[in-house]
Each structure stands twice: as structure tokens, then as C-alpha cells.
Amino acid sequence: MEPEPYCATDLPSVPAVATAEPGVPVADCVLCGEPTEHPATVSGATLCPRCEWQQAQRGACSG
Numbered sequence: 078m079e080p081e082p083y084c085a086t087d088l089p090s091v092p093a094v095a096t097a098e099p100g101v102p103v104a105d106c107v108l109c110g111e112p113t114e115h116p117a118t119v120s121g122a123t124l125c126p127r128c129e130w131q132q133a134q135r136g137a138c139s140g
């Protein structure tokens with residue numbers, strides 16, 4: 078008699094930068110308050126595409 082296989086919980090791999098699916102509440106941009114492309118469940122500061130671009134520009138120019 079073989080024991081019953083343990084029911085493993087197969088969690089789907091989540092991408093590092095998750096994009097919100099339709100119907101999922103999105104997080105607000107921490108800079109301008111505009112809705113971002115990231116789901117509200119994402120931790121950390123969320124930026125809208127425009128602010129992300131501006132941050133990238135600042136990073137590129139500073140040093």
C-alpha cells in the first residue's frame with residue numbers, strides 16, 4: 078500500500094513587477110496620486126508610468 082500523495086500547494090510564480098489585471102484595484106502613485114499599472118497588493122512605493130519615467134530620468138542625470 079502506497080501512502081496517499083501529499084496535496085502540494087502549487088503556487089504560481091509571480092513576476093517581480095506584477096501588472097494589475099482587469100478588475101483588480103491598482104495602487105496609487107505615491108508622487109502624484111494617479112492610478113498606476115501595479116496592483117494594490119504590491120508592497121513598496123508605486124509610481125505611475127509618468128513618474129517612473131521622471132525618476133529614471135533623474136537617476137540617469139544624477140551622477
Ligand SMILES: [Zn+2]
Nearest residue numbers: 106109125128
Ligand atoms: Zn505619478
